[in-house]
Amino acid sequence: MSITPGQFKAARRLLGWSQKTASFSRIxxxxxxxxxxxxxxxxxxxxxxxRAALESAGVVFNADGLGVLLKEQHGGNGSIVPDNLDA
Numbered sequence: 193m194s195i196t197p198g199q200f201k202a203a204r205r206l207l208g209w210s211q212k213t214a215s216f217s218r219i220x221x222x223x224x225x226x227x228x229x230x231x232x233x234x235x236x237x238x239x240x241x242x243r244a245a246l247e248s249a250g251v252v253f254n255a256d257g258l259g260v261l262l263k264e265q266h267g268g269n270g271s272i273v274p275d276n277l278d279a
Contacts, residue, residue, distance in 0.1 A: 195239065195243060198259075200228055201228040250263045
């Protein structure tokens with residue numbers, strides 16, 4: 193399953209990661225920004241790296257491709273819909 197730019201950004205923000213923090217395993221800060229803005233798509237080699245890092249931190253990707261949530265939350269439902277990131 194793919195990850196949309198909105199899901200990628202929502203997952204990072206839900207975890208409280210900056211773009212620098214999110215620059216995991218061969219994925220640089222500039223690349224992270226480009227992926228979030230949809231300037232370039234994820235490469236096949238990047239998807240498993242990014243997905244594994246986010247899921248190991250507790251992110252669950254909604255099957256509908258519209259949002260993300262955390263496995264464990266203390267208060268609130270823990271979900272972020274990409275359209276509401278700047279709210």
